[in-house]
Amino acid sequence: MARQLRFAGTDSKVDGCPALHTDEGTGEVIVQGTPVTDPEDLAQLQHFGPDDAAVVVPRELLVNWAPKEMERVPELVDRATFRRLFETFKHTAWRFETRRGYASDRED
Template sequence: MSRRLRYIGNTSGDDGCPTLYEDVDTGEVVVQGDVVTDPDEMAQFRNIKPGEGFVTVPRALLADFAPRDVDREPVLISYESTVAAAATRVGTPRTAAARRRVADA
């Protein structure tokens, strides 16, 4: 049985892409966008399953149109937990500089 999709919105006017749709039965979001095909970009993705694809969309599309669950309570993480997690994270020199700024604060 095919999905029953409801148009949510887009940020591209009449061009039609990128666009968000919602499956009216499951609440899942379907994204229409430009397909990522560059091998260097594809090499950065993790755990790709057969049949999966990737599309790019502007952040504004998600911010403006992505459905928000009203019944979902956000999980708040304490400052202490965040600092502890950051201290154990291996990252780029940029994240290392950010950790030093937090530690010096």
């Protein structure tokens, strides 16, 4: 079934790209912009899945047209989802925690 999209806005002065649309059924936002295709740029994106697509839009587009909440709406996750966050965690504090001291503690 096709989404029911509502045009939210554009900062385009000539063409119809970039633009934002809102899915009336789910509240999700669809971003329309120029695709990022450079492999070096794509390699820098975190959590970028094989089926994901990245687009470039001016910051002003999001500032002017993206939905805004008056208060932060926290999203609670169940224990299984929380546990999965640590299965693919890539950074570690191991080196930091195994040091004998810190440069700020030394008197030079």
